[in-house]
Amino acid sequence: MSDHVVVVGGGPGGYEAALVAAQLGAQVTVVDTDGVGGSAVLTDCVPSKTLIATAELMTDVEGANELGVMIGADGVRVDLARVNQRVKTLAQAQSEDIARRLAKEGVEVVEGRGSLAGPDRVLVERAGGAEQILRADAVLVATGAAPRTSSDAQPDGERILTWEQVYDLDEVPSSLIVVGSGVTGAELASGYLSLGIPVTLVSSRDRVLPGEDADAARVLEEVLTRRGMTVLSRSRMASVTRNAETVTVTLTDGRAVEGSHCILAIGSVPKTADLGLEEAGVALDDGGFVKVDRVSRTSARGVYAAGDCTGVLMLASVAAMQGRIAMWHFLGDAVTPLDLKTVSSNVFTAPEIATVGWSQQAIDAGEIEAESVTLPLSGNARAKMQGVHDGFVKLFCRPGTGIIVGGVVVGPRASELIHPVSLAVAESLTADQLAQAFTVYPSMSGSVAEAARRLHRFRA
The missing domain is CATH 3.50.50.60 (FAD/NAD(P)-binding domain)
Known part of the structure; x- marks a missing residue:
C-alpha cells in the first residue's frame, strides 16, 4: 500500500509538495480552507503583481514623450475598479488552473480547516460542523501567514x-x-x-x-x-x-x-495558532513560526512544514522548494537540503530590485571575502534606447577563483535579468565563464556580461 501524505494548506508549499508526492506514487490529500493557491495566488503575489503590471504600463507612459510618443493634454487615467476586477479574475483563474493540475495528478482536495490530532492524524472541520480524521504516514503543515495588525491600527476594509x-x-x-x-x-x-x-x-x-x-x-x-x-x-x-x-x-x-x-x-504573523501543533510535538519559536531543519522536518517525527508558517524566507519560491524537499526526503528520493544562498528574489517596484547569493552587507561584515563591481545601466545601449536612466548591475566574486557568489540587479524587469547570475551562483561559475557566454546586442543582459568582464584578473 502506498504512503498517505496529508498536506494542511493549499498554497505554494502545499500544492507543490502534493504534486511531488503524487509523482512519487503516494496517496495525497490536501486540506484547504481558503482556496487552492493560498494567499500567494488569491490575495498576495498574483494579485499584487497583476496590479503592478498595470502600474508598469503607467510608468512607461510617463516616459513616452522622451521616446517621441506624445500623450494628450488630459494624460492617462486609471480605472481602479476595472484594474481590481482583472486582478481578482486572474487570481481565481490561476487557482482553478492549480486545482485542475492537482486533480489530474490524482490529488484529493478536501475543503475544511485542518489541524493536528497527533503527529499521524489530521482533524478536518468542514463547513456545517462535520468532522473527519485523516490518518497519515506524513503530514506537511503549510498554513501560511496573515497580515500583522495593531490594536492601535485596526483595518476596516474600506479606508x-x-x-x-x-x-x-x-x-x-x-x-x-x-x-x-x-x-x-x-x-x-x-x-x-x-x-x-x-x-x-x-x-x-x-x-x-x-x-x-x-x-x-x-x-x-x-x-x-x-x-x-x-x-x-x-x-x-x-x-x-x-x-x-x-x-x-x-x-x-x-x-x-x-x-x-x-x-x-x-509584517506578517504565522497561521499556527489552535492547530494542535505543540500538542503533537511540533516546536514553535517565540514568534509562533514552526521550527524546521533544511529538509523541512519539524521536531515531531513524520511532520514537515513549509512556507510562510516557518518564517524561513517568505517567498513563494522558497515555500514551494521547502514543500518539494519535504516530500523528496520523506519518500526517499534524492534530496538536496535548502540553501538560502542560492535563492533569487525580487522587489517589484519601479525600478525592480533583484538579488541572489551573498549580500553586500555580509561582505562588509566580513562573513565572506569577495570582490565586487557595479556597472550603471545608464551606459547600456538598450537602456538608452528605452529611456532607462536608473539602475545598475552589481556582481560579487571570490578573489583568486573568481567564482560568482552573489549579485544585484536594479532596473526594469530585473526579475528576468537576475537569472544568469542565479545560474552562476547555483553552479559555481566564474566571472570569466559568465562573461564569455554570448549576449544579444543591444540588450540589458549585456550589462551582466560586461560587469563580469570587469571582474577578470589576468591568470597566466
Missing part, C-alpha cells in the same frame, strides 16, 4: 486596509498613506504612485527597504521621491484612525499624516 483588502477598492484614493517600507509596503507604494495616486510612505527605518542592498534601496528611494512620493524616514506609527472620509496616521513623535486611505504593511 484602513491590509494588503489583502486593497483589491476591493472601486474608487481611486485621493491620497494614500502606506505604513511600512519593507517589500510589501514598497511594492504597493510604488505601484499606486505609478497609477497617479499621491502616496506618503511611513518608514520606521532610515531608508526604504532596510533588508535589501543599500545601494539598490538608495536608487529606488531617489526615483520614488523624484516622481513625487513623500517618504517619512525614521517615523514610527503610533495609531491609525478614521473620521468619515479622512484617515489619520499619528506618529510617535506627535506628527499626524492625513489621507483618504491607508495600507498597513507592518
Whole structure:
C-alpha cells in the first residue's frame, strides 16, 4: 500500500509538495480552507503583481514623450475598479488552473480547516460542523501567514486596509498613506504612485527597504521621491484612525499624516495558532513560526512544514522548494537540503530590485571575502534606447577563483535579468565563464556580461 501524505494548506508549499508526492506514487490529500493557491495566488503575489503590471504600463507612459510618443493634454487615467476586477479574475483563474493540475495528478482536495490530532492524524472541520480524521504516514503543515495588525491600527476594509483588502477598492484614493517600507509596503507604494495616486510612505527605518542592498534601496528611494512620493524616514506609527472620509496616521513623535486611505504593511504573523501543533510535538519559536531543519522536518517525527508558517524566507519560491524537499526526503528520493544562498528574489517596484547569493552587507561584515563591481545601466545601449536612466548591475566574486557568489540587479524587469547570475551562483561559475557566454546586442543582459568582464584578473 502506498504512503498517505496529508498536506494542511493549499498554497505554494502545499500544492507543490502534493504534486511531488503524487509523482512519487503516494496517496495525497490536501486540506484547504481558503482556496487552492493560498494567499500567494488569491490575495498576495498574483494579485499584487497583476496590479503592478498595470502600474508598469503607467510608468512607461510617463516616459513616452522622451521616446517621441506624445500623450494628450488630459494624460492617462486609471480605472481602479476595472484594474481590481482583472486582478481578482486572474487570481481565481490561476487557482482553478492549480486545482485542475492537482486533480489530474490524482490529488484529493478536501475543503475544511485542518489541524493536528497527533503527529499521524489530521482533524478536518468542514463547513456545517462535520468532522473527519485523516490518518497519515506524513503530514506537511503549510498554513501560511496573515497580515500583522495593531490594536492601535485596526483595518476596516474600506479606508484602513491590509494588503489583502486593497483589491476591493472601486474608487481611486485621493491620497494614500502606506505604513511600512519593507517589500510589501514598497511594492504597493510604488505601484499606486505609478497609477497617479499621491502616496506618503511611513518608514520606521532610515531608508526604504532596510533588508535589501543599500545601494539598490538608495536608487529606488531617489526615483520614488523624484516622481513625487513623500517618504517619512525614521517615523514610527503610533495609531491609525478614521473620521468619515479622512484617515489619520499619528506618529510617535506627535506628527499626524492625513489621507483618504491607508495600507498597513507592518509584517506578517504565522497561521499556527489552535492547530494542535505543540500538542503533537511540533516546536514553535517565540514568534509562533514552526521550527524546521533544511529538509523541512519539524521536531515531531513524520511532520514537515513549509512556507510562510516557518518564517524561513517568505517567498513563494522558497515555500514551494521547502514543500518539494519535504516530500523528496520523506519518500526517499534524492534530496538536496535548502540553501538560502542560492535563492533569487525580487522587489517589484519601479525600478525592480533583484538579488541572489551573498549580500553586500555580509561582505562588509566580513562573513565572506569577495570582490565586487557595479556597472550603471545608464551606459547600456538598450537602456538608452528605452529611456532607462536608473539602475545598475552589481556582481560579487571570490578573489583568486573568481567564482560568482552573489549579485544585484536594479532596473526594469530585473526579475528576468537576475537569472544568469542565479545560474552562476547555483553552479559555481566564474566571472570569466559568465562573461564569455554570448549576449544579444543591444540588450540589458549585456550589462551582466560586461560587469563580469570587469571582474577578470589576468591568470597566466
